[in-house]
Amino acid sequence: MFKELAKLDKNLRRAGYILLAVVLGGSFLALLLHPFNLAPLALLFVWTVNLPAAWFLSQAAKLQGRSAWLTGFTSLIPAAALIEFFSLCPGSPRTKQASPR
Template identity: 35%
Template sequence: MFNPFEFHERNLGRAGWLMALEIVGGVALGLILVGLGYASDLAIIAVWLCNLFTAWFIGKAAAAQGKRQWLYALPAVAPPIAIWLIFKLHSEDSMRRMSMMEADSRVSE
């Protein structure tokens, strides 16, 4: 199965998957609500509520990288900021892992 977060910190992967499910679920719920004759704005409320869990996992991933947990978790309550923070933490985790692999290869030589 395709998992872009396979080698990264567990909570970062969970936050990424939850964000993807929020986007897909929010669009699907919006379309269902429009089909039933309701305003699609109600889907935004569901996305924001689900984003609380994503923000919690973003905070835990930031803490695992040695950053302040609440400094990352509180702004991540807003979905656009959460998407940006996931990419930011993902790239920093990738760079950290690449530097660790490089250091390991130098030690083994």
């Protein structure tokens, strides 16, 4: 999995690592805080850590010729950020392929 992330461009790679931290860290934190009835604090962690991912996804969309504003705003929601990440990855049907000349 890390080999595929290393092949991506800088902004997409950073967003991928942050989204990985969001998913794994949020899950671990929710499990850790559940016995103390503080699991909703994990949501605060997820939304806060997701902000830089939204920024990097918007920059990656800008480099691909897509709307950076739309991608950034939709990526503020963590689940939508994952969808945007996979739609921006190379090989996705939504990414613009460079025309061979």
